[in-house]
Amino acid sequence: MQAHDEAQTAPIVWNDEAELLAQNVSTFMAQHSSFEAVRKYMATPTGFDAQRYAQIAELGWLGAALPASYGGADLSVSALTGVVEAMGQRLYGSPFTATTLAAQVILLAGTEAQRSQLLPKLANGEAHAALALYEPHGAYDLEQIAAKAERTASGFVLHGDKAAVLDGQHADFVVIAARSGNDFVLLLAPKSALQGRIRSETLVDETRRSARISLEGLTLPIDAKLAGGDARAALEHAERVAWLLTAADAAGGAEGAMQLTLDYLRTRKQFGKPIGSYQALKHTMVEIMCLIEEGRSLLYRAATVFDQAGAEREISLRMAKAQLSETYAFAADRGIQFHGGMGFTYECHAQLFLRRAQHDLHAFGDALHHRRHLRESLFQI
Amino acid sequence: MQAHDEAQTAPIVWNDEAELLAQNVSTFMAQHSSFEAVRKYMATPTGFDAQRYAQIAELGWLGAALPASYGGADLSVSALTGVVEAMGQRLYGSPFTATTLAAQVILLAGTEAQRSQLLPKLANGEAHAALALYEPHGAYDLEQIAAKAERTASGFVLHGDKAAVLDGQHADFVVIAARSGNDFVLLLAPKSALQGRIRSETLVDETRRSARISLEGLTLPIDAKLAGGDARAALEHAERVAWLLTAADAAGGAEGAMQLTLDYLRTRKQFGKPIGSYQALKHTMVEIMCLIEEGRSLLYRAATVFDQAGAEREISLRMAKAQLSETYAFAADRGIQFHGGMGFTYECHAQLFLRRAQHDLHAFGDALHHRRHLRESLFQI
Amino acid sequence: MEQPNEPTPAELDAFRNEVRAWIAKNAPPKPKWKLPDSFMEVGTDEQFAYLQAWQAKVYKAGYLGMTWPVEYGGGGKHSALQRVVTSEMARANVPFMVNVIGLMWAGPTILKLGTHEQKAEYIPKILSGEEIWCQGFSEPENGSDLANAQMTARREGDEYVLDGTKIWTSLGKYAAHMILLARTDKSGPSKYHGLSFFLAPMRIPNVTTVPIKKLTGEHGFTETHFEGARIQASRLLGREGDGWAVAINVLAFERGAEGGQAGGLAMVPLRVAQVIDVARKLTRDGKPAIDDPLVRERLLQFVIEERGLELSLQRTRIPALAGPRPFAIPMMGKLRVTEFRRRLCAFAVSLQGANANLYVGDPDAYSDGDWQRGYMNAFSATIGGGTSQIQMNIIGERVLGLGKG
């Protein structure tokens, strides 16, 4: 296999800047995203702590992967791997991923004017943005996008619906992916234009927010169109960013779920012994740890090749996404079971991981989806 | 699902005669097929104890599923389920299955003359027979049979090769499945005609024997043809018999492998405790036991509907074959592992089960094969 | 109890037709709200009232407790008839019997070990559903180690005084009685000594229930606090100090290792056919999910497992087929059925693509989010009544003769 040989040559390259960033985020999250904080903010409509989020903006993390000319730190998107991994471990909820996706699309497809107008605001936290990609049919392939943008004299009139728009309900503007003839088109819709068209989805994962948007009859001006680059390429890039960051969240979350469970297994006693000394539990935790370590390796590999065009990039990303989200779901599932009766309560933190794992499992392509593509790439059938 | 509702109405019906027969065989096998006996006869060229086999014939077990008019006991083939299950548990090697397959084919496709000439000899053990079905390509579907029987003035001339012919090397005659135009034809070849054309296969499973037969240029007289019934129907029946009996062997073998391992786990001590008290081993054995019990239920269901035409019969048989052979392989695999260093020796009986499980796994359709057919039957795609 | 004559196949067929007709006529209308899948999931008064009325109706028709003694309100009939009723109920997908603890655990135990007075007082109302029963084995500090119960019962004259906390009380809010394990003597040589078994009243002073919120976000269990609650000594089942022996009996009923339950559906059965239906209806990338060979393979595996399980449970009735381990199948039932349910629900969720993230309450959630909630609720059965891990210990030790860990 071609892919394999490449993996041999330069498997994982690590960057000091990215490492430092990840460490800072990890420390910050340990302080500010305790289980109590997570529960407090997940019960609010927006789902996040605006004050902390402003602090994150100040620390420069929102703009980390944007060019310096737009107020960013000029790092690769791959440098966000450790950032989101640290957030995932602490179940941190915020529009970080949503805004990153929108910003990346604008960076690739926007005109210079659009970029300089919008990106600095996203980098400094002044505005939130979202990307409207998926639709109510629930399919993941870009080809399944059915929303239409019809060109009129004065601009565009839209048809269709969008679903699973991460943090769409509190975004200052939403980038909408639609079809225009055979091509894709990306349109900027400000909050004001979407009034009455957005409803919050009720999610299994209470630490996140997503929305449905009814596009039918929505009119947008001509300059709503991102007109500086290829829309399809921008969407494909956004997908890859989403795979990487969801895999990173899953890596962190699986670690968090494992740690929570280990703490319980070390202290809870039954029949006079800590329950973690029983092999049924101990060996399963070892299995989870091995899966996490192997998954993290797949993740760092994906980050390593993130900026290199080619089949290996897509393969690495899809593997990391599919494998880590399933590892997370497994770790969280066993977390409930091994907490026994406690695990069955809402009060026990294990359920937070279970629910978030479900999100990572089904957002941006589930395992069935990515494995299908992987089989095609690897075996050319 | 249609199949499912039927299963609800009359799930498992048990027959006193079959039960009595199974008990007798079980007692006989416990006495005469000890591990020592198994090892003794597997080291011989024929692989079985001719004296015991003659005894089995006398007891009427070889003819159990043949009509009384041919010296049989007039039971359904399904009554052999318990017989072969008991043989499998003791790793008993003999041409029982081979002869049963050949006898069933003759019963369905032979003329009255052929049946009355051959079946009584098979029922009383005077002769052994074999069925040559598979070929060196290793495919299981009847459609893949490529051997040809060309009609000549005086009879038939054959082309091609046969493989995995159970007990073909010591059969007094072999029933050969071949193509003749678009149809199948079944031809009786006496041992004398096959001289120099048979070679013993070297099998993973040392308790069994099978052979390859080179057919190229073999000529057989016109009356070699089984001319009393539809060859295809007879072959399909033979396949079903083989699935049932292989599933039964696997059920018994899995039980035998489990018992052997349990004995070891109850007595072997490490760190001061019997190793069966450790959950990693205990829970796996429970999993194996559950799989065996569920598999036996599938087996008895298949036996129950064996004589009823229809989709449910084929579904039940394929499920039993696929599921039990995999259960056997799993039980035997864990048997090696749980015997530790001992398990790695030829001397330890665990390897006998591992090897025989491999045979049941791959003989008469492996799990990949049967599951493909099951998916087609159940989901009509 | 002497077993009545076994009905002939013709009698059974006739009876089956009678039951089928009765159900067709009397099955309650589907409610607007989500019907719970089991008694552990009853969360609202509306749900409870609906289910209680249904049980009363079934009992009045003579279809519940059919094998129990006539003098205590039972039917005195052969168990084959009750099995027909239960299987027809499953087929018709009618609601389950809400008084499960009474019908399946407390009732059979009282019938086996109780005094005539206890039977006369409790059994009829268990059957009618007039008095709901709950179970008080687990305590906050002793999830699986039931014999380690710390709750105390102190004898004072004709009464016992109860102090302690029981957890995971299903239907705690609605129950009239609790089967309860408490310590009457702390001086015994081991934790198994000094336990006693009570049929404790719930609606008396100094007994309070606190609802527990489940991981699904809904309510379903309570924590029950006894703070100097006084009960009559006649509430003791068996002798003082014999509590563990009584509890073993109850657990045998719970784990299905013994017959004698009142019958009727205990929970809404989940069938692979429902998930096959999901796979046919849902589309993935524009095509039915079932078009994917990997989806079909998973479904096939579930079908094989389901068949193996169901056929096994039926096979226990044919002694010749029970083999060398007569208790194997009854004891493995709980483990296998509950773990199967958890995996099957998770799989049904996994077919839903991006919409799998929608939960109960979202208007666009597939099937109202039932599968998502069902997956989470499935843990109540893989944990409650002895976790799957504990079940495996028990089977390994008692059925396979492997030593204790």
Add this chain to the structure above:
Amino acid sequence: MEQPNEPTPAELDAFRNEVRAWIAKNAPPKPKWKLPDSFMEVGTDEQFAYLQAWQAKVYKAGYLGMTWPVEYGGGGKHSALQRVVTSEMARANVPFMVNVIGLMWAGPTILKLGTHEQKAEYIPKILSGEEIWCQGFSEPENGSDLANAQMTARREGDEYVLDGTKIWTSLGKYAAHMILLARTDKSGPSKYHGLSFFLAPMRIPNVTTVPIKKLTGEHGFTETHFEGARIQASRLLGREGDGWAVAINVLAFERGAEGGQAGGLAMVPLRVAQVIDVARKLTRDGKPAIDDPLVRERLLQFVIEERGLELSLQRTRIPALAGPRPFAIPMMGKLRVTEFRRRLCAFAVSLQGANANLYVGDPDAYSDGDWQRGYMNAFSATIGGGTSQIQMNIIGERVLGLGKG
């Protein structure tokens, strides 16, 4: 040992080219017989001689023990260079180093804990392969519980007298020395006390080896009997009674938790690519096996696992990526690699249809029955050197901090 300067990427590249060229020129011709997959599978004199000659050649070229001290025959070079050699050998699929116990366990332990005399005496011949080493930890009654060794070593003047039996001695027939755990004092407070560690000679009176037939039907291990065998006291490694502490060091090398091994291939690596190749070549019902989407899915899972494992083993070299559990990956390597191999071999067999039943020796067996034998041989690694179950205990206890069972 002080680590020499790290080579620059350019130096590494140049060295890689040099090694590649050397291998291309010097790799031994493929023998007619089946080459064993690991030292545990060496069964004939022919195989042994071939492998010993190859190790000698590699050592002579300076490609073995490159990081070991120059004064004991090592290269005194940076470990990155040795890694280049090992990875190039894997790539070229050349035979493994036969003196694995010496190179990977005994050698590093002697270098760490031995006297100057011991190092000078044993290390050079470990590297050249002139003296083969074997391992004497397991005894017939103590498979996993190594500290429970019953073999005795009685001091008599300048000698120790050894009595007892060691089992699973790989290369027992060829070995010059055995690392051996024996009891010098039975009065200690626990089994861990009173053990001593010896570098015992094999070719002395009263030491006999008996071949063990493996489940594959071939020979590969011996049982080694010591019946009053006398060895010099200088054969003691470390102090008398410190045997368990020394053994822990050896196990750390064995389990990969510590660096310092001599390098070179330890076994023939098995790659998923080989099984993908099988799936492309084999036909099932007339079509390539890989056409079946379920086969492709299984292969994909193996590819993902293999990548995860290999990337993990490489990741341990980047401290920033080791995370909070620096020993996790080194310690899990043996468990994961060996279990992976077992499953992968079984899968390769399962693709062969009816021909899967043919074994080594049958002229029509696919790939000479290698996969069938490989599956059986795979257990030597999931059992030997601590079973997978013991590995999981160790990882659970030492890495995850869970208590002992």
